[in-house]
Amino acid sequence: MGPAQIKTKIISNKRFKDNYWHLEFESKSIAGSALPGQFVNIKVSGEAAPLLRRPLSIHKTCGSRVRLFYEVLGMGTRILSTRKPGEFLDVIGPLGNGFDLRSAISDKQQAILVAGGMGVAPLVFLAEKIKLKKPLVLIGAKTKKQVLCLQEFKALGCLVKIATDDGSSGFKGKVTDLLVQLLRPAPSAKRQAIYACGPRPMLKAISKIACEKNIDSQLSLEEHMACGIGACLGCVVPTVSGYKRVCKDGPVFSGRELNW
Numbered sequence: 696m697g698p699a700q701i702k703t704k705i706i707s708n709k710r711f712k713d714n715y716w717h718l719e720f721e722s723k724s725i726a727g728s729a730l731p732g733q734f735v736n737i738k739v740s741g742e743a744a745p746l747l748r749r750p751l752s753i754h755k756t757c758g759s760r761v762r763l764f765y766e767v768l769g770m771g772t773r774i775l776s777t778r779k780p781g782e783f784l785d786v787i788g789p790l791g792n793g794f795d796l797r798s799a800i801s802d803k804q805q806a807i808l809v810a811g812g813m814g815v816a817p818l819v820f821l822a823e824k825i826k827l828k829k830p831l832v833l834i835g836a837k838t839k840k841q842v843l844c845l846q847e848f849k850a851l852g853c854l855v856k857i858a859t860d861d862g863s864s865g866f867k868g869k870v871t872d873l874l875v876q877l878l879r880p881a882p883s884a885k886r887q888a889i890y891a892c893g894p895r896p897m898l899k900a901i902s903k904i905a906c907e908k909n910i911d912s913q914l915s916l917e918e919h920m921a922c923g924i925g926a927c928l929g930c931v932v933p934t935v936s937g938y939k940r941v942c943k944d945g946p947v948f949s950g951r952e953l954n955w
């Protein structure tokens with residue numbers, strides 16, 4: 696089933712901590728068809744402004760409910776955080792391609808999920824789908840306080856390792872340096888594959904590491920978007936086969952494909 700534009704009622708919209716919020720809405724069609732890595736594009740207000748919808752990853756689904764996890768950054772997310780349960784929300788989704796799960800569920804492969812900051816949002820959904828494979832999850836943050844979704848990943852049975860810039864939790868340094876330490880030298884019995892979402896410099900570093908070590912990587916990009924449905928070319932990124940639209944051809948791309 697393709698994406699649909701729906702008007703749905705907000706079930707809950709609660710501050711989780713600091714600037715981080717959870718929003719839940721009801722949609723059988725989105726919850727029933729969404730793949731990890733796909734996103735929804737939300738009209739945050741009934742007013743004319745802001746004109747553009749805001750893209751947010753699908754964080755979890757439960758029955759016909761869809762849960763989002765968002766950080767309040769600017770006008771759009773600030774307005775979203777004021778929306779109340781029972782109010783209508785205009786949502787288009789599920790959008791984008793999502794992660795390719797075929798390799799992630801293979802017995803021959805160990806999945807390593809790497810999340811930087813809010814990059815945890817789609818990776819919790821991915822971890823849920825592949826939890827039987829006990830993925831290794833690396834969470835990167837500036838400080839211990841900014842480590843997100845640790846309990847969610849643990850509750851799914853994932854092995855979780857943390858990297859913080861200041862060393863206040865786990866490995867001291869970049870999550871990509873931790874990743875390098877944990878990659879097995881080839882050839883090893885099980886191939887490793889990386890699934891990542893986070894800031895662009897982190898994804899660029901992972902793409903380089905994965906290419907050097909000949910490891911598959913799937914990277915979810917968070918580009919600024921306008922239409923969100925592939926029509927305006929406002930979100931294109933250079934790839935080895937020309938410019939591609941993050942909203943339609945992505946947001947998930949192979950590390951080998953991206954032309955940083």
Ligand SMILES: Cc1cc2nc3c(=O)[nH]c(=O)nc-3n(C[C@H](O)[C@H](O)[C@H](O)COP(=O)(O)OP(=O)(O)OC[C@H]3O[C@@H](n4cnc5c(N)ncnc54)[C@H](O)[C@@H]3O)c2cc1C
Pocket residue numbers: 734749750751752753764765766767768769770771772773813816817916917918919920946
């Ligand atoms: C496919 C996709 C999935 C996303 N999933 C999530 C998610 O699950 N949770 C979440 O909190 N955020 C997510 N984002 C980022 C989110 O869309 C932006 O944070 C949001 O649109 C900001 O809107 P705003 O009006 O609050 O801020 P604005 O006023 O538009 O911007 C505030 C600040 O955020 C930066 N920003 C704006 N848009 C983006 C963007 N698309 N990517 C990175 N930085 C941006 C701006 O440069 C500026 O510094 C996702 C983005 C994409 C493209």
Ligand code: FES
Pocket residue numbers: 919920921922923924925926927928929930931940941942943
């Ligand atoms: S946002 Fe319009 S093509 Fe991607």
